[in-house]
Amino acid sequence: MVLISKYLVPKGYVGITIFPFIFLKFYDLKTNAFLINHEKIHLRQQIELLIIPFYVFYGIEFFIRLIKTKHWRTAYQNISFEREAYLNEKDLNYLKSRSFWSFVRYL
Template sequence: MLKKLKPIFVENSKIPVILSYLAPITIGAIALFPFVFARGKISETTRTHETIHFQQQLETFVLGFYAIYLWDYVKARLSGLKGKEAYYLLRAEKEAYINEKFKEYPAQRKRWAWLRR
């Protein structure tokens, strides 16, 4: 049932621009359940990346995703990593970046894959 839910993609949004002021990286797109907001046109790679995050959010009832994401980020920063380094080591981001080139990945990914790392 959860696999059938799809994100709502919003192109040319100001939300990634605004949130970039708070983030350690420039945000091109962001999944905020049930939407994916992008600065411009959404590439296939970005679509796959953000769909993976959408599925991660579903698995943890959305708020759980943000709690785990924040916990991983704080833990990485406390270990001495800078903002951008910490971001790329987050479990959610690792799964999304590793698999974003595989268009079919969201349809065949295993539940909780990102938390098994």
């Protein structure tokens, strides 16, 4: 389910997925197929890791990458979950052919 909330989406971002919802900063983003696909990839990742472990793994990986890169945006972009989502967001059929735990390839 897609919801609009400029308050729940962090500054500098336009969308965030918190199972089972996709929160977008602005209403017109609902028509952005690539953004919605990106967020749906995150929904699949969250389901595969049984939701709570996804957030734990995401946070740990982010902080490890932040320590290595010392740059917030670079650390974020290199999280395996984000790499998978960004690299496949333009393939609107990706989720139909995606293998279980595909994010592991992006570690």
